[in-house]
Amino acid sequence: MGQTHSDEKRAPPSREEVAKVLANKFADKCFTSLELYSFKEVFKSLADLEQNVRHLKEDTITRFLEIPDVLGVSPVIFQMVSYIGAFPFLRDAPAVLGLEEMVMVITIMTDRYQRVLAKGAADRRKLLFKSLAVYDRKLSGPTSNDKSPVANGPEAPAASSHASGFAVDVAGDDEDELGYDDEDELVLAAFDSLDYVNVYKHGDGPSADSAMIPADNFRKIIMLLLLVAPLGAQESLSSYSNRVVGEELEQLTVAANCIVASFLDVEQSPGIKFPRFNAIIPVSMPFIFSGFTPLFEHFLFSKTLDFHKHIGDKPEASTLPPELVQPLLQDKGSILNLSIMSQLSFFIPGEFLFRKLRLLYSGDEDGFSMGSFETKVFNWRAPTILLVHGTCLPDETQYRTTGAETAFLSTLPPRRFPSGNRGTGEKVTFGVYLSQPWRHTHRECFGDSDSLLFQLQPMHDVFRASTTYKDYASFMKPSASTPLGGVSFGCPPPQHTQTYRRSSIIPVGPVSLVMDSSFEFGCFTHNYTSRGGSAFQGSAARKFDFQDRFEISSLEVWGCGGDEEAKHQAERWAWEAREAEARRRINLGTGDIEADRALLEMAGLIGGNRSGGSMM
Known part of the structure; x- marks a missing residue:
């Protein structure tokens, strides 16, 4: 008795109300007032009105972001944003991209959500995978009590908002394959920020046995990410139109194929599962999605707004003439090109690379000798990137054409591991990033825990530095005490090794790259089963032993830095x-x-x- 309706709990808000509150919170906390005003102006100018609902279509987004048609990536991008637009109710995807849904898209694609969802929401990797993934029951076999022709029929139509390749009925929402509950950290953090975490539980969804990113879709998105990697704030993507034609497009395709190869063998698997995606991305390409930030920030800048103009002013060009814009790559090398530089930016911060690299040494121009290498490189007081390109050698059992080849192989320990590539004649490109200046190796190696050993071709792979073993880099000219000499990474100095007492055998490290003193041959070793004793960690993509012995065709070193580093080097050269x-x-x-x-x-x-x- 005496109880009133005030004791009754209020009914929870609807999904539409929750999504609207979250969108308003994102807009308020993640955008400035000018950005929000500009975004509304942009959306109003782009949106179509259908049944009293304003929304963006696929071709509208493609044209506004200036995504090149030749990449064929527009359906993939629209699938992504249609899925993310449904956040936090991802089971309702694909979403109609209205104003509030686009607030979700921009906030997440530009990583701004962390300003609001700090609790347990530092990683959007799972959400991006799910936005790219598709679900197809045909790949998992027949399911009882399911006779839907859309799910199982050979003529199953795909939704227009999704990329082709699989019959899609659920947009990659696969908790079994993903290895997580459907309420992932990002979604839970969103509900928690609104105090609705205990109200909205998605519950058990339909069982899914095959959520994956189709290989062709992933290749297209990689090509776009390579293209937008150097994109600056408010910079137009159309200014890079020369990169999607002719030789530049071929280079873009080659780099994308090398990256896709680290995730799967397209001849054996049609797509990428989340466990492999989640294992490789943070190790080999942690910055792969960074280009989405400047790309989607275009929605926050209205070209109709210019607070520097006054009434009566004549219109002026808003951008510098092409001849005055500093090129992304100032020097021309035989290995490094714009696509490979973008590939490097997936694991080396772009601010160290774009418009910052200077060619210090090129074997083609300066000669393949350690003396020339020393003269050109040792005076650079900032980080450097070494790139070496070559052709895989045949096995010892096969006919060898040069005595130099035989002599080099005799300096290596007997081959124990198979080739990591398709075999003889395969082109390989390896590299090293060093944050410390180069110097001669006497009693110990140089380098630090920021050092990176990597492979770019035919497969993208990164071997991060260990903090236990510090034999990162070695530069030793041949002498009476070290008759072999050469440049090595991940190998102990000869005088420290106890394994090979003969000075005629190179002490190859478990994960290492070796080049002889004439820069004629090289050897990369990956002893995964050793699980230790190496300055560089094993591969996240290839958990097996392999060794690539190759003949060097090109070698170059690039300096990471600006005018100050170049000035210091020039002064040192002048003094010498x-x-x-x-x-x-x-x-x-x-x-x-x-x-x-x-x-x-x-x-x-x-x-x-x-x-x-x-x-x-």
Whole structure:
């Protein structure tokens, strides 16, 4: 008695109300007032009105973002945004892309959601996978009590908002394959921010045995990500139109295929499952989705707004002429191109690369010698990237054409592992990122835990530095104590090894790259089963042992830095040139050049009698 209706619990808000509240919270916390105003102006100018609902269509988004038609990626992008637009009620995807849904898309695609969903929401990787994935029951076999022709028929039509390749009936919502409950951290954090975490539970969804990203769709999205990787704030994607034609397009395709190869063998699997996606991305390409931020921030900038204009002003060009824009890559190399630079930006921050790289050394131009390498590279006081390209050698049992090839192989331990590629004649590209300046190796190697050993072709792979073992990089010219010499990464210095006592055998590390002193041959070793004792960690994509022995065709080193680093290097080169000239012009005051030369030779400073400068 005495109880009133005030004790009764209020009915929970509808899904539409929850989504609207979250969208308003995103807009308020993640956008500035100017960005929000610009976004509404952009949306109003782009949206179609159907049944009193304003929304964006696929071709509208494609045109606005200036996505090239040649990539064929527009349906894939529309599938992504239609799925993310349904956030946090992802089972309702695909969403109609109204104003509130686009707020969700932009907030998540630009990583701004972390300003609101800090609790357990630091990673959008699972959500992006699900937005790209498709579900097809045909791949999992017949299901009892399910006779839907849409799900199982050979003529099953795909929804127009999804990319082709699979018959789609659920947009990749596969809790079994993903290895998580459907309420993932990002969704739970969204409900928690609104105090609705205990009200809206998705519950058990339909069982799914086959959620994956189709290989062709993934290749298309990778090509787009390579294209937008250097994109700056408010920079037009159409300014990169030259990268999707001719040779540039071929290079873009090659880089994308190398990346896709790290996820799957397209001849054996039609798509990428989440466990592999989730294992490879954070190790080999943690910055792969960074290009989405400047791309989708275009929605937050209205070209009709210019607060610097005054009434009566004549219109002016808003961008610099093409000839005044600094190119993404200032120097021309034989290995590095724009697509490979974008590929590097997937695991090296782009601010170190785009418009910052300078070609320090090129074997094609400067000669394949350690002396030339030292002269060009050692004075650079900032991080460097070494790239080496070559052709895989045949097995020892096959006919060998050069004695140099046989001599190099004799310096390696006996082959224990098969090739990591398709075999003889395969083109390979390896590389190393070093944050420390180069120096000669005496008692210990140089480098630090920021060092990276990687492969770019024919498969993208990154081997991160260990903090336990520190034999990161070695530069040793041949000498009486080290007759082999050369450049190596992940190998202990010869005087430290106890395994190979003969100075004629290179002490190859478990995960290592070795180049001989003539820069003619190289060897990459991946001893995965050793699980330790290496300066570099094993592959996340290839959990097996392999070794690639190759003939070097190109070698180059690029400096990461700006004008200050280049100025320091130029000053150092100038000083060394002056010192060398001064030594050549030494005059002891006798007036007799031949006599002066004889005295210098006796002192051991020049000529064939040089004894290291000893005055004894």
